[in-house]
Amino acid sequence: MAVPAEAPAPQDRITIRPLRASDGVAVDAMHDRCSTASRRMRYFSAKPRLSPRVFERFLDRSRGTTLVVEGAPGEVVALGHMMRVAGPGAAELALLVEDGLQGRGLGRALAERMLDLGREQGLRELHASVLHDNTRIRRLLTSLGGRTSRTEDPSVLEIVIELREPASG
Numbered sequence: 001m002a003v004p005a006e007a008p009a010p011q012d013r014i015t016i017r018p019l020r021a022s023d024g025v026a027v028d029a030m031h032d033r034c035s036t037a038s039r040r041m042r043y044f045s046a047k048p049r050l051s052p053r054v055f056e057r058f059l060d061r062s063r064g065t066t067l068v069v070e071g072a073p074g075e076v077v078a079l080g081h082m083m084r085v086a087g088p089g090a091a092e093l094a095l096l097v098e099d100g101l102q103g104r105g106l107g108r109a110l111a112e113r114m115l116d117l118g119r120e121q122g123l124r125e126l127h128a129s130v131l132h133d134n135t136r137i138r139r140l141l142t143s144l145g146g147r148t149s150r151t152e153d154p155s156v157l158e159i160v161i162e163l164r165e166p167a168s169g
């Protein structure tokens with residue numbers, strides 16, 4: 001699976017890079033800085049932190065890709081996942097930006113990086129399960145080409161983004 005190189009994001013002093021085993025404390029600290037509402041939007045529960053088992057899964061590159069946005073060196077301010085749980089050629093997309101930095105373009109920059117990476121990895125589509133009242137992620141993923149459909153749970157929508165090669169020329 002292609003592994004992303006470290007690269008500066010559009011925002012000053014911010015780097016998007018793969019999750020490392022040494023990020024555990026920083027990822028916990030980021031969750032501590034997130035509101036219950038944000039954690040509910042991401043995990044559909046107020047999950048205060050990632051369990052060690054889930055953290056290990058996010059590190060396992062055979063199961064998907066997790067990118068972190070680093071603020072200050074060693075500080076994690078956002079997480080993006082593309083986990084291969086949705087069938088061949090597909091992955092589940094999920095994002096979490098800490099509250100104090102939301103609404104400043106970080107989620108968009110991270111999502112765009114994940115889509116590029118998904119194309120590099122040969123994925124055909126990304127799926128995201130989002131809460132119906134999560135206007136922000138719905139708008140973001142729709143603007144990236146996502147198509148929304150209902151699920152059996154009226155509070156949950158599924159957004160599918162098809163990954164096509166960008167048109168050349």
Ligand SMILES: CC(C)(COP(=O)(O)OP(=O)(O)OC[C@H]1O[C@@H](n2cnc3c(N)ncnc32)[C@H](O)[C@@H]1OP(=O)(O)O)[C@@H](O)C(=O)NCCC(=O)NCCS
Pocket residue numbers: 037038039041042093094095096097098101102103104105106107108109128129130134135136137139140143
């Ligand atoms: C959803 C989330 C990842 C978006 O990241 P962000 O950094 O806050 O969003 P951005 O600043 O990049 O904005 C992205 C888009 O969201 C929309 N948006 C931003 N602020 C918004 C607001 N207050 N209300 C509605 N839509 C908004 C806009 O369409 C924006 O696009 P634009 O740049 O063209 O204006 C982030 O808010 C978050 O982590 N929320 C909690 C967890 C969550 O909901 N995760 C998604 C589950 S998969």
